[in-house]
Amino acid sequence: MEAAELWVGFVGAGRMAGGLVRGLLQAGKVPASNVLASAPSDKNLDAWRELGCRTTHCNLEVVHRSTLVFLATKPHVLPGVLEEIRPAVGSHHIVVSLVAGVTIQTLQRLLPPWTKVLRIMPNLPCVVQAGAMVFSRGTNAGDEEAALLQSLLSSCGLCEEVPESYIDIHTGLSGSGVAYVYLFAEALAEGAVKMGMPGALASRIAAQTLLGAAKMLLETGEHPAKLRGDVCTPGGTTIYALHQLEKGALRATVMDAVEAATNRACDMAKD
Ligand SMILES: NC(=O)C1=CN([C@@H]2O[C@H](COP(=O)(O)OP(=O)(O)OC[C@H]3O[C@@H](n4cnc5c(N)ncnc54)[C@H](OP(=O)(O)O)[C@@H]3O)[C@@H](O)[C@H]2O)C=CC1
Numbered sequence: 001m002e003a004a005e006l007w008v009g010f011v012g013a014g015r016m017a018g019g020l021v022r023g024l025l026q027a028g029k030v031p032a033s034n035v036l037a038s039a040p041s042d043k044n045l046d047a048w049r050e051l052g053c054r055t056t057h058c059n060l061e062v063v064h065r066s067t068l069v070f071l072a073t074k075p076h077v078l079p080g081v082l083e084e085i086r087p088a089v090g091s092h093h094i095v096v097s098l099v100a101g102v103t104i105q106t107l108q109r110l111l112p113p114w115t116k117v118l119r120i121m122p123n124l125p126c127v128v129q130a131g132a133m134v135f136s137r138g139t140n141a142g143d144e145e146a147a148l149l150q151s152l153l154s155s156c157g158l159c160e161e162v163p164e165s166y167i168d169i170h171t172g173l174s175g176s177g178v179a180y181v182y183l184f185a186e187a188l189a190e191g192a193v194k195m196g197m198p199g200a201l202a203s204r205i206a207a208q209t210l211l212g213a214a215k216m217l218l219e220t221g222e223h224p225a226k227l228r229g230d231v232c233t234p235g236g237t238t239i240y241a242l243h244q245l246e247k248g249a250l251r252a253t254v255m256d257a258v259e260a261a262t263n264r265a266c267d268m269a270k271d
């Protein structure tokens with residue numbers, strides 16, 4: 001399907017939906033005039049209108065006017081939303097949920113039996129086309145729907161199809177992981193401030209340090225331990241700092257964080 005023919009709807013127009021749509025628009029994947037978003041208030045919709053998208057307070061209107069419908073509400077709101085839109089969902093619709101902790105089985109149970117369902121887990125850097133996303137397809141979603149989703153979302157960053165059991169893990173690793181990285185960036189900068197560097201400069205350098213380290217990791221394909229070793233001069237500064245991080249159990253703490261977020265995503269499916 002050509003981008004110009006595709007109507008893309010968003011039920012829920014908050015931070016994550018806003019991130020995805022910015023990625024799609026900047027890549028020219030879909031014209032803004034073919035995007036329709038709904039939310040109860042204008043709090044977020046004003047920004048969508050500024051992007052040239054159409055907006056409504058009516059979720060059913062989004063489903064009526066779109067072929068590809070992203071579900072982007074908070075998890076606790078989703079069951080009510082699915083009940084509301086269910087009568088309007090036809091076999092031509094492709095319904096893509098980005099709601100954490102809601103399984104394909106639940107989505108399929110709460111939507112008509114013919115619905116083509118896909119589940120994705122994005123992360124916020126989609127806003128700058130540097131997201132990391134995984135998706136899985138439901139029973140009625142075939143190669144065509146998966147290819148369409150992948151082609152659209154690749155404009156927002158890395159996008160891979162995975163078994164559904166990986167989606168909660170990806171939530172712990174990357175969906176939530178972005179926040180751990182910001183915490184680390186903040187801590188790096190604060191360390192520099194403590195040592196006398198101005199905060200704004202320290203923040204910019206911390207961000208560039210993360211960007212450069214991530215780029216090297218991706219582009220060299222090396223194991224992080226190898227790249228870490230390359231930074232360490234025997235008896236030099238880095239090994240003194242790493243010793244402190246090991247004493248603070250940084251690695252175990254980060255592993256615990258990924259585990260806690262993954263388990264929370266699994267538990268949310270049972271809430
Ligand atoms: N933020 C993130 O980093 C990530 C979030 N996600 C998932 O994305 C989803 C949305 O999160 P996020 O964007 O952060 O949340 P936000 O609170 O920013 O956005 C939620 C949106 O849902 C709208 N909404 C509330 N009730 C309804 C309703 N009954 N019908 C239609 N829309 C409604 C809100 O309306 P209003 O604008 O009026 O407030 C808002 O636009 C969550 O399920 C989360 O798990 C996934 C990966 C990463």
Ligand SMILES: O=C(O)[C@@H]1CCC=N1
Binds near residue numbers: 100171175176
């Ligand atoms: O915190 C959350 O539940 C959502 C899912 C991943 C990022 N934000």
